[in-house]
Amino acid sequence: DCVLLDFHLPDMDGLEFLAALRNDLGEIPVPVMMLTGADNASVAVEAMKRGAQDYLVKDVNRQYLELLPAVIQRVLRERQMLLEKQHAENKLIHAEAKYRSLVEQIPAITYTAALDVPGKLLYVSPQLEALGYSPEEWTAKDGALRSHVHPDDQLRAVEAFDHVRATGKPLRCEYRLLARNGVTLWFRDEALVVRDEAGNPLFLQGILVDISESKRVEQELREHRCRLEEIVAKRTVALTKANDHLRRDVIELRRVEEALFQEKERAQITLESIGDAVITTDAAGRVEYLNPVAAQFTGWSAAEAQGQPLQQVFNIINETSREPAESPVARCLREGHAIGLANHSILLRRDGSELAVADIASPIHDRQGKTTGAVMVFHDVTQERKLAHQLSYQATHDALTGLTNRRDFEQRLERALANARADDAEHVLCYLDLDRFK
Template identity: 90%
Template structure:
């Protein structure tokens, strides 16, 4: 059986010593030594570079150079000695041989007189080669470890979330936390140094629940999935979803808790970045000693460190795997050619491809995306990322075609993966499902331009279309027409049958009017029971004919509610829209004036605008209301009604709450709804006087109630107009009335409509601040009707936020309305404000609001408005009926 060979180069000028070495090596029983010989240093260098022996036996004294010079010549371009060198020297030159070892020699033997060193020669050569081989294997393992660690670290650092590792003991000490923590204003080192850092930064209201979840995981080993708030350094509150799993070793023993914190407070925005790991192997290299006399000890330590590094790599891979398996986003990685390497479970669910099936496939085969509008293919973000070398976001309105043919709206980011040398080795793509967000955005866009009740376009969009028609008339002389339609007897049906009947009437009538129109015309609901009709490219005679047909259709329409048939009528004003038209506001005023004239001529008719007569009719109608309002103030012919605001979610210390409602009384006692006279009162600046009358009467009524009565324990909320908000004396008047009547401010509340607050934001903020200083409650009314800015909400600091009734009345059937009310409710609670849902008119709506968590409700399902004077006699008004 042949023995393994060892190629040895003997550089020795003494032939006897060369022969002695050859014989000593030939006697070895385990290896066959193949000997090459050189008598000079120059020849030895040539053979060492050319034959590349396994080992060199070098005599220190050579004819042309010494051993130190030989070692210097033997070094390669990197300054390394490519082959192990063992020095042979006399006893008197042992110190020189040690110097040679410091300069790169592997070992040395001293030539003694009895040539006993020859007996040690084979064993020493074998040991030197063994040490050399283990050193090379260690360097190879270190390089592989560094490459693998860089790849996994780059992959984890692309995830847009905070990754952490925590101990499984009671303290829950953080062993690692990713750099994304800096989004909260903290450095990872701060939390790692602090015992129980993660728990201590949980919002106080969530701490008990979060600690219970952590203890459950520690006790059972089951995965953690918990949502709670964290406090940032600047005091901001951020919601996170904590998803974590227990990592175990090969024997199944728990090691630590590996988790990920996903920011769920702001969709769509957190950038991904993980803390860079320090290279542990560089630390090991820095700690290496130059003392070759302890080579065996160092080798043992290196082997131990290598095993630790392998374990660290295993744990790093496990952490990355657990992270990718547990996050809620889809992750796909590719190689440098754009071929799929890995899909996490979410990506597999979204695409319909398993990780095994997708591996090696071109990305376009697995992640096939098209434009939502054009249905054309969209360039792969991975291709752009590989071409441009930086992170790429997916274009808006992108659709993923899944393997089964279904579609998914997605948003993603593709980022390059670099090796330790900066070379791009692949791409990691993180994407998520945005189908619901896009549907909601489309719904919001639709609601911004359409009336929520009828589905017709709203006043804002209608005025924009009318503005374009005016521009068209001025540009090319085209003729258009504007019709202003106001329903007759609608308020009678609405007051006697309820809002639900009024809403159903408006829906049916809108559908009826649409059927009578031309395809190019525009019908809009301008507010209440008023409609606008834009007839494009329509001369006055044709517009008059269309208006007459609409009027006839309305007159023939019969509305049936609860077995009763109701008839309605309409007054229609028609205005030509031509190049001579002055402005949008002038055209709208003219149409309004024409409609007033139609009403003044007996209603149920069409009237074409004539400037003198129409304006006179409008002024006369408004002035009649002004006279009636002024007389009612003088004769004290206003009445106060109240409607309870019922509590859905119990709150400690919450008091009974009523809204004060205003009615005008005819001399014969008939009640006039506010819709009939408030517009004229606002136009002619009578609202401050009316508001003062309400404030004075409510406070006087409260002062007259017995101190121990339930009426004195309740809160009464008064609506204020925009004109009163701008009246700087109103605050002084309220203070004066409270002091004069000795009524505490905490018995009163004041409501300001959202539209009024938008128009007078600074004044509204000042009023809310000052009125709260008096102890009064504040409410922002009709929220949602004007899409009030969230940033502006913080300025107002209200106690209650009343959700607009249009979102509430159909909430039991409308999922979009449920989502909007839920969103408004959450925003209000984040601002420590309680919510009130108006127009709650059915038990189904009441149940939907209770499920969402709205705090209070108000509407016919609770109680209809009653005179304030009757409140003491009917205590049951404050409880649901």
Template identity: 50%
Template sequence: MTKAKIRVLIVEDDLVDRMACRRALVQNPEYEFVLSEAETGREGLQLAHAQKPDCVLLDYHLPDLNGLEFLAELRNDLGEIPVPVMMLTGADNASVAVEAMKRGAQDYLVKDVNRQYLELLPAVIQRVLRERRMLMEKKQVEENLVQAEAKYRFLVEQIPAITYTTALDEPGKLLYISPQIQQLGFSPEEWLADPDGLLKQIHPEDRALMRAEIARGYESGESLRCEYRLFTRAGEVRWFLNEASLVRHASGEPLFLQGVLVDITKDKEVEAELHLHRRRLEEMVANRTTQFEKQTEILKSANTNLANKLGACTQAGNALKKYADQLADLYHNAPCSYYSLDPDGVFIQINDTGLNWLGRTREEVVGKMKFTDLLTPASGKTFLESYQRFKEDGWLRDLQLEIARKDGTSLSVLLNASAIKDAAGRFVMSRSMMFDITDSKFAEQVP
């Protein structure tokens, strides 16, 4: 069976000690030790940098350097010692060995007069390498976590919605909130420092409902979904949809609550218009029905045809009411599309809602298609004019466009966006939100 190899550099000026270390390692039955030797500190440093051994056995007393000086010069540009070092000291230098550990040595052995340290040498080297490997694995995990957090934070901060996480031990206490909270006129730091930052901005009429929903979500572990009004710093009232879910550890243990706040003020305005339209339709139908009922009472004995017309009008009224209800449901539950464009208007990213609207795959769109490729000619001209101004102003509000889907149908949308610029003020990309207003435009045509 092939034995695993361990490359060891022995930096020792005493030939007898070097040979003793060599014998102790070569005779080990578990590992094949591949050995290099150096008599001086300078030679040892050259070999350590050139060969990059798995471990360095370093005698403290060398002709040109002592062990602490060797450790100092072995460090790389990052101030790290790139290879585990085990210090070999005399029995009277135990305090020096401890200092070497503080300076970066992985371990040490005391060279006793009976040379019993040679029996421990292979096992100690194995332990040093095992500890080094565990340390490097931990460092890699930490680096991966930092990279993952940076990637998540970048993605979160690109979408127009406000993203947040809250603690479980203190309901309502924010752990993180995205910079989009500035839409309300507040900085993330203000809300993170105030445990009641969110609750204080909720409309008084909605606070009881919000508290009840939060309590229910915490107790049951179910997803949170509710709508309520928030005050901006300027006192303006805006409607928000709050959707949140409990994030759990792989073991099932709940960790925190993560959610998004989506501004649905426009949806609520459309919903109110539809409600008013529906009420007017109902009043018209009710008035018409009353008129026909009176006429029917007077003429029912002589005019059955008029009664039939009354029934037809009643059915028409019910059909209009049903249609208005369907429109209200559509607008109330209408999703929105998040996406980003580069300075040339090419898609950088887009969510699945937007792709479903377009009838296209992510491979077709991202990095390949411009937003104007999806618009009707008239809307394309409107968008190009607005996009140029948008890159300068930084904001785009309530732009209505017509999108040509892949299947040939069209989609009316309402576009809002904010610009991301670099430190020099140059436009980098957009943060865009698109609402489907196809049904809304149709409703406007109903007399």
């Protein structure tokens, strides 16, 4: 549609008509072309300033009528181009807001860095405040990230970034960062070079994951493994002393392994560069996205899972009771905060096989605080559970003979005696001496 507007109207002039056309937002919903006499060109110019799309000067020979169809077509094309531009801008704003909301929900520092200016950060997520700094402090200063790298790690970090700029290959580097309060934290930096449609590099997109707890647990594990190796080397010492030492170290090892497991539970990352499975849903709990690891674990491809209820794709039961377990995403969407999966949960894969999993779900909020969906991060804990069973067995059995150790024997004997006293029952205790080995 297009409005042809003559300046001289019966009840008002053209400028007043333009004012009446404006909606509540101050916009004119249809393109307007002003027709004016030869002596009113200034009026037409004023009309364009007030929102008219174009104008034609009426001449006495009426030649303007020959130009009118072409001008109308041009006005309509320009209007269509303007509407398409506004639509594209609105879609871009919406996509950017959704991406920023998702990024700012994950428990890691995300950033974009310039490739032409070494160390120049273009964006840093609010999670940077965990180090005591605001994102504005780091984006306003070139080399802010490098200046906060631990001195012992700076050379390695600089070489890694230089290699990425030179080759365009992905970045994967671990180094320490210095917080404002002086505390040193370990981070794993993973980044990719983002390119345009022509393949030209634009910027570096990265994520910093706090791995301080993992580093601490790894160090403890190394120390405990060294102590266990020493114990094994001295296994010819009296069995009682060896068993006591082994029991204490096994208990400590289980504590450390549990701490490592809990740290893995807390590490929630939705980017495909990590090894964890990631599933995102809408506010109704329907799958919007799952990464390749999640597809491998569940047996559903991303295309097949999209739009399906999460319970259909992520079907979990209790390992002991075999009863269906509630999805943490359902609780997360209902309660509005992060929810972890109950212990001893089993994922029933699409092919019928089972996988021991641990996961956590966090809500995704828009700028108004409304919950628009959820992100769930989960991983395979089958080996961890097997290790827990193995450690439990080692804590109650002798490593040399495979028999129950003294502590477990004493516990069984106490239960037998209690049973005999309570139920007036009888039990038999056999004492065997195998070649003076007691």
